Amino acid sequence: MRGFLYMAQSALAFAVMGALVKSAGQRLPVGEIVLARGLVSLALSLVTLRRAGVHPLGVRRGRLFVRGLIGASGLACVFYAVTRLPLAEATVIQYLHPVFTAALAAWLLRERTGAGLALSLALGIAGVLVVARPAPLLGLAAAEYEPLALAAALAGAFLSACAYVAVRHLSATEHPVVIVFYFAWVTVAGALPLVAPYLVSPTPLELLILLGVGVSAQLGQLAMTRGLRIQPAGRATALSYLQVVFAALLGALFFGERPGLATALGAALILAGSLLAIRDARRAETPLPEPAP
Numbered sequence: 001m002r003g004f005l006y007m008a009q010s011a012l013a014f015a016v017m018g019a020l021v022k023s024a025g026q027r028l029p030v031g032e033i034v035l036a037r038g039l040v041s042l043a044l045s046l047v048t049l050r051r052a053g054v055h056p057l058g059v060r061r062g063r064l065f066v067r068g069l070i071g072a073s074g075l076a077c078v079f080y081a082v083t084r085l086p087l088a089e090a091t092v093i094q095y096l097h098p099v100f101t102a103a104l105a106a107w108l109l110r111e112r113t114g115a116g117l118a119l120s121l122a123l124g125i126a127g128v129l130v131v132a133r134p135a136p137l138l139g140l141a142a143a144e145y146e147p148l149a150l151a152a153a154l155a156g157a158f159l160s161a162c163a164y165v166a167v168r169h170l171s172a173t174e175h176p177v178v179i180v181f182y183f184a185w186v187t188v189a190g191a192l193p194l195v196a197p198y199l200v201s202p203t204p205l206e207l208l209i210l211l212g213v214g215v216s217a218q219l220g221q222l223a224m225t226r227g228l229r230i231q232p233a234g235r236a237t238a239l240s241y242l243q244v245v246f247a248a249l250l251g252a253l254f255f256g257e258r259p260g261l262a263t264a265l266g267a268a269l270i271l272a273g274s275l276l277a278i279r280d281a282r283r284a285e286t287p288l289p290e291p292a293p
Helices: 002-024 030-052 061-084 087-094 097-108 116-132 147-170 176-198 204-230 239-255 261-280
Strands: none
Touching: 002 030, 002 061, 002 087, 002 204, 002 239, 030 061, 030 176, 030 204, 061 087, 061 147, 061 176, 087 116, 087 147, 087 239, 087 261, 097 116, 097 147, 116 261, 147 176, 147 204, 176 204
């Protein structure tokens, strides 16, 4: 149960992060938000590492760097999609990642899976098509979403899955905070030279929002990392589907967004596909030992 509770905490934190990113993105460039998120996470990681007495460089440094690069790329895609799409729709498409995670975990980590994986992938793709509505589909009017934003949401889902699998793989030898630390410094190192020439001076309120983005993201990352240490990667994401509910509520409350029938139907298809993938992964490898506090 601890693994599932960690994933539920992660879902809440990431939903709050998405709402804050959408708010900041009304004026600030996406790259600047990514940089701010990385800076806050880097500072918090350094403090946590020092308090825990853990060496920051870890054991498998090359693989830690690759995980950080994957995470930073996925973060940029997700932030772009959140600022360009309604919050609920962006989150629904992002939640293709359990299907991708199950497939990658079966391939790379040798976690067991069943024949239902192909069906789960088909359901997930159908769900994305219903949400995106590239043409009138099932009698629903076409949506006016940016193709680039939809592509970014899909890329973010796939890269998130890659990051989940990498965390599951690295958790056998690395402390959770070390994994988050690499993600943070790689994000900062990659974003700073790209963003520096185009920085927009944030207002005091925007500074607080950016701080909130970093703090909520850090809490979500740590909870996710601990959850993936305890549960196999294919099914650890089960309760993270609460993020879809949280995102819809926050979108309606703060941005006046009202998810329609297409979003609900697409979410149901993606949820069904991901739960099928999670069910097939239930007999995966044994949980990893949880690190000492």
